[in-house]
Amino acid sequence: MTLAALALGLALAQHPAEPAPAAHEAAPAVHQEAAAPAAHEGAPAEPAGRAAAAEHGGAEGHEHGEHSLPEVMMHHVANGYELEFPAFCDGKFQWACKVDLRELTGGWGVTIAGTKIDLTPTKHLVMLWAGALLLLAAMLFATSKRSIVPRGLYNFFEMLVQFVRDIAIANIGKADADRFTPYLCTAFFFILFVNLLGLIPFMATATANVSVTVALALFTFVITQYAAIKAQGIGGYLKHLTGGVPPSLAWLWPIMIPVEFLGLFTKPFALTVRLFANMVAGHFVILALLGLIFSISIFVAPVSVALALAIFMLELFVAFVQAYIFTMLSALFIGAGLVHHDDHGHAEHEHGEDPHASHVAGKAPGHG
Amino acid sequence: MNSLSLGYLGAGLGAGLAVIGAGMGIGRLAASAMEGSARQPTAAGDIRTSMIIAAALIEGVSLFAVVVCLLLAISK
Numbered sequence: 001m002t003l004a005a006l007a008l009g010l011a012l013a014q015h016p017a018e019p020a021p022a023a024h025e026a027a028p029a030v031h032q033e034a035a036a037p038a039a040h041e042g043a044p045a046e047p048a049g050r051a052a053a054a055e056h057g058g059a060e061g062h063e064h065g066e067h068s069l070p071e072v073m074m075h076h077v078a079n080g081y082e083l084e085f086p087a088f089c090d091g092k093f094q095w096a097c098k099v100d101l102r103e104l105t106g107g108w109g110v111t112i113a114g115t116k117i118d119l120t121p122t123k124h125l126v127m128l129w130a131g132a133l134l135l136l137a138a139m140l141f142a143t144s145k146r147s148i149v150p151r152g153l154y155n156f157f158e159m160l161v162q163f164v165r166d167i168a169i170a171n172i173g174k175a176d177a178d179r180f181t182p183y184l185c186t187a188f189f190f191i192l193f194v195n196l197l198g199l200i201p202f203m204a205t206a207t208a209n210v211s212v213t214v215a216l217a218l219f220t221f222v223i224t225q226y227a228a229i230k231a232q233g234i235g236g237y238l239k240h241l242t243g244g245v246p247p248s249l250a251w252l253w254p255i256m257i258p259v260e261f262l263g264l265f266t267k268p269f270a271l272t273v274r275l276f277a278n279m280v281a282g283h284f285v286i287l288a289l290l291g292l293i294f295s296i297s298i299f300v301a302p303v304s305v306a307l308a309l310a311i312f313m314l315e316l317f318v319a320f321v322q323a324y325i326f327t328m329l330s331a332l333f334i335g336a337g338l339v340h341h342d343d344h345g346h347a348e349h350e351h352g353e354d355p356h357a358s359h360v361a362g363k364a365p366g367h368g
Numbered sequence: 369m370n371s372l373s374l375g376y377l378g379a380g381l382g383a384g385l386a387v388i389g390a391g392m393g394i395g396r397l398a399a400s401a402m403e404g405s406a407r408q409p410t411a412a413g414d415i416r417t418s419m420i421i422a423a424a425l426i427e428g429v430s431l432f433a434v435v436v437c438l439l440l441a442i443s444k
Contacts, residue, residue: 070441070442074442270428273428273431273432273435274424274425274428274431276435277428277431277432277434277435278427278428278431280435280438281431281434284438321420321424322424324421324424325421325424325425325428328421
């Protein structure tokens with residue numbers, strides 16, 4: 001399952017935004033502000049915020065030479081070729097040691113038919129790999145001690161896998177749920193891990209990159225169409241593209257078919273933008289709030305850090321919810337494509353998610 | 369009043385309008401969810417799950433507008 005995630009990671013050709021110039025003081029300051037709300041809560045947030053801001057108080061991120069607040073914000077959210085983390089480099093401890101991936105790897109590229117495609121690892125790609133490896137390690141560790149009565153980490157993951165399987169059963173139907181549960185589990189856990197990885201200081205959210213979310217939505221799209229073709233046959237699938245207009249009104253088809261064809265792509269597009277925008281918006285708001293400390297004055301720091309902490313908690317919640325929504329909508333789309341699979345297995349499932357059942361079962365008579 | 373400043377103005381206004389839409393939508397959603405839970409407390413768990421799903425979908429729509437505003441705001 002995670003091999004799919006690794007393949008996804010390796011297949012991304014990134015065109016990152018222009019990286020900001022090196023060793024900007026506001027960058028580690030903003031990082032430290034982000035670390036401060038993560039590490040402290042409530043009352044200690046004020047002295048921590050003030051201490052961190054005072055330590056870098058000399059660095060006015062706003063209009064300091066070449067850097068403005070929007071540039072710093074874009075540098076933190078967008079993709080780039082540089083990794084930054086606290087380490088010992090240049091002989092002393094620095095908050096943001098830079099590792100340039102272009103120099104580290106020497107530039108990976110491939111030339112297809114005369115066009116040079118740049119496959120050099122970028123920050124978000126490294127985060128995808130980290131998420132996939134973390135997920136693989138967590139799963140292998142959890143399943144290493146199996147027993148009849150699950151316990152510990154294995155129990156926790158089994159609970160989550162059952163949760164995803166219930167989503168599959170509710171939306172796809174008992175008969176086919178087990179075929180698609182592996183993909184839905186992959187999607188759920190991978191998106192969850194990558195979202196949460198972005199909340200750790202000095203890490204980046206790979207799903208805040210539209211290429212990543214497009215690839216994930218593309219996977220759902222391919223599996224949805226594959227499931228629909230397999231269930232309805234090519235003829236039935238093409239018949240659905242006419243949108244229920246019978247052959248007697250065939251002159252309507254040149255209008256219906258292009259519209260229906262484009263309509264196939266609206267759902268993956270919505271999946272893409274929803275995940276991307278949720279992840280980007282959370283980070284942007286936190287960075288903007290913390291940037292206010294530099295733009296206005298240091299005395300807004302208590303309010304700023306408190307609000308940023310609240311948004312951080314919300315972002316934690318949104319990470320889970322967006323993974324769940326992506327998985328649930330994928331299951332819904334797959335189930336909707338399978339609706340003409342011989343019997344009405346949806347009628348017999350006893351799950352509480354009745355709105356989905358009636359939506360799908362109600363469609364069946366209408367499609368004659 | 370060149371096109372860049374008009375773009376920034378549009379970005380700000382657009383984000384505000386998008387938030388109005390999302391706030392109204394999710395507010396109505398929360399109101400009916402509360403009312404439904406009050407009428408039938410045993411269904412509160414299912415209502416809460418459906419409420420969260422619907423809230424995420426409504427917020428997704430408003431974030432389409434936010435993406436457009438971001439594109440306007442970061443353009444040069």
